[in-house]
Amino acid sequence: MLVRIVKMSFEPSRIDEFIANFEINKNKIRAFTGCNLLELYRDKNNTNIFFTYSYWDSEKSLNAYRNSDLFKAVWAKTKPFFNAKPEAWSVDKIESLN
Known part of the structure; x- marks a missing residue:
């Protein structure tokens, strides 16, 4: 499993616009083939900073999403809202304790 953190x-x-766009698209992203989980987090101290966590079957699945019309549309809408360059990591989940 690949975990993508952005x-x-x-x-x-522009935060309200971002949240509205996320609401419109979250179920489409989650339903994308290979996506097993999608979460949105907001920093408690710097409330203009958000993180998405998404779980993917593989890097191939993530890349299929990143090359999709859905991603291109969501990213085109989101990009003008940034006040800093976004950062992203692809990591392997080693262990999870529930």
Whole structure:
């Protein structure tokens, strides 16, 4: 399983637009072939910083999403809201304790 973590920092005045766009698209992203989980987090201290965590079957599945029309549309809408360059990591989940 591949876990994709994306850190995004937004202009404070654009946060509501980001959240609205996420609401519109979250189920489409989660339903994308190979996506097993999608979560959105907000930093408690820097409330303009958000993280997405998504779990993918493989890097191939993630890349299929990243090359899809859905991703291109979501990213085109989201990109103007940033106030810093987003950061992303692809990591392997080693262990999870519930």
